[in-house]
Amino acid sequence: MVKTIIVGAGAISYCHAEALTKLGIKIIGIYDINRESATKLATLYSTFVIDDFELAVKEADIVHICTPPSFRIQYAKIAMEAGCHVVMEKPMAITLKDAEILNALMKKNNRKLMIDFNHRFRYGFQRLLDIVKSGVIGDVINVYVNRMGMLGENAGTKKDTWRRNLTTVCGMSIESLSHDIDMIIQLAGPIASVKADIRGTYEDIPQFDNNVNVCFNLKNGAMGLINASWSSYLKSSSRGIIGTEGSVVLDGDDLFDFSRLRLRTKDMAHEEIYMLNDIYNFATCPSYYNANKYFIECILNDLNPSTSGEYALSTLKVSHAILESAKSQQTIQL
Ligand SMILES: NC(=O)c1ccc[n+]([C@@H]2O[C@H](COP(=O)([O-])OP(=O)(O)OC[C@H]3O[C@@H](n4cnc5c(N)ncnc54)[C@H](O)[C@@H]3O)[C@@H](O)[C@H]2O)c1
Numbered sequence: 155m156v157k158t159i160i161v162g163a164g165a166i167s168y169c170h171a172e173a174l175t176k177l178g179i180k181i182i183g184i185y186d187i188n189r190e191s192a193t194k195l196a197t198l199y200s201t202f203v204i205d206d207f208e209l210a211v212k213e214a215d216i217v218h219i220c221t222p223p224s225f226r227i228q229y230a231k232i233a234m235e236a237g238c239h240v241v242m243e244k245p246m247a248i249t250l251k252d253a254e255i256l257n258a259l260m261k262k263n264n265r266k267l268m269i270d271f272n273h274r275f276r277y278g279f280q281r282l283l284d285i286v287k288s289g290v291i292g293d294v295i296n297v298y299v300n301r302m303g304m305l306g307e308n309a310g311t312k313k314d315t316w317r318r319n320l321t322t323v324c325g326m327s328i329e330s331l332s333h334d335i336d337m338i339i340q341l342a343g344p345i346a347s348v349k350a351d352i353r354g355t356y357e358d359i360p361q362f363d364n365n366v367n368v369c370f371n372l373k374n375g376a377m378g379l380i381n382a383s384w385s386s387y388l389k390s391s392s393r394g395i396i397g398t399e400g401s402v403v404l405d406g407d408d409l410f411d412f413s414r415l416r417l418r419t420k421d422m423a424h425e426e427i428y429m430l431n432d433i434y435n436f437a438t439c440p441s442y443y444n445a446n447k448y449f450i451e452c453i454l455n456d457l458n459p460s461t462s463g464e465y466a467l468s469t470l471k472v473s474h475a476i477l478e479s480a481k482s483q484q485t486i487q488l
Contacts, residue, residue: 156450159204159214161185161229162221163195164315165436166243169272170218171199173442177450183210185229211236216449222316223248223324227255234263239453241268241446245332245473246466248324253470257463268449268459269466271336275444278412278432279337282393282404286341290419292399294342297378299334303389303409318362325363326384327352327480328473333410334380334393335469336461338370341395345472346373347487352480355385368476382409410434 156179160167163186174181183204186192192203204210207229211217217233219226219242226247230240240260246269247253260267273279285291316322317329327350339345353365364384371377391411394403400419404412412432418425433439452459475486 155180156216157182157214158216158218159183159185159207159210159233160195160218160220161207162219162225162243163188163191164220167195167218167220168198169436169439169442170220170241170270170446171195172437173446174218175199176443177446179216179446179450182213185210208232208236211238214238216241216453219243222322223329224252224316224322227252227259230256230267231259234259234265234267237263237265239266239268239449241270241449244269244271244336244466245324245328245470246463247470248328250467250470250474253463253467257467260463266449266453266459267463268445268452269461269463270442270445271333271461271466271469272439272441272445273333273410273434274336274340274461275441275448276412276432276434276439278404278415278430279340281415281428281430282395282402282412283340285402285415285417286395286397290400291395291397291402291417294372294374294376294395294397296396297338297342297372297376297394299338299380299382299393301334301381301391301393301409302383302386303391304330304384318356318359320359323359323361325354325361326382327363327366327476328470330384331366331368331380331382331473331476332466332469334382335472337393338372338378338380339469342372342374342376342378344373344468345378345488346371347485348472348475348479349485350476350479352477363477363480366476366480368479404430406433408434 184192184196185204350368352363368380392405406413415428
């Protein structure tokens, strides 16, 4: 039986714990700097709170790192040196230097590292990707993401944890846009350059960028746009591709809802509409199950995960280019 330890018992750890349990992977313990958080998760999944991570890791095959992104290296190092493969939440790190250290650790210890870009494992996104890959909409001319919400209902009031703590702060360009950057690369290929504008609504936390517009060019000549807000009081999501032979849009009423897919090619008299009802709900979303199942397959078949550390570093470079462009008001080549 495959055994894992979860480090960081916050919101996202519950999605992994549920998925791992369904997959028959044994969670041998939970570690968190906050013992109360570890106890809550451990109790729910009938496992133990870990006091000595270095000791406990010797019994594990995998470690799931669900901490805030600035606290990954210390756990990844101990885990990989003890022979464990590692799953970590996105973004893999805040700085490029940390991401490079993580990749060096992975190579040195010859372990597998998967970053959980879980939206790519959802049914709605897979439908969109299948349509684009099938060629029915031709070559991609324009790929776009327009999404609003998340912190909107708490905008300006929520005193939250690491996201707005000055020592651990990580804004939307690095944290949340990592998903959009991943999905755009899947749909249309690598990004060549970015030109961005950012408006943060927290004057005292400029690193917490919560409104981002990015125009980009892809290496294949297509163009694109990301328009995202964490401070919007209204929620919405729309991701689409305009191709030479047709267009397709995946949309919904919350920032990551993939409720409806619309398709029209040049040969169709009318658009086709598919109701997918792929709502992003932490408790029920199967993407964490799919992602963890995929990682186990990678381990068993000795495959490099498609969302490896090297790949995640390439997406983090796009996030940093967005921040640099917004600051310098220049187009940044990647
Ligand atoms: N895939 C997704 O869609 C998705 C959604 C939400 C969050 N995330 C990612 O998951 C990660 C965690 O986010 P969250 O929302 O669960 O945060 P959270 O604040 O709810 O949980 C973080 C947990 O880590 C613990 N922690 C903090 N510092 C630690 C340390 N040094 N050592 C051990 N434990 C520590 C905290 O006590 C807390 O229990 C982030 O990287 C975030 O971007 C991904």
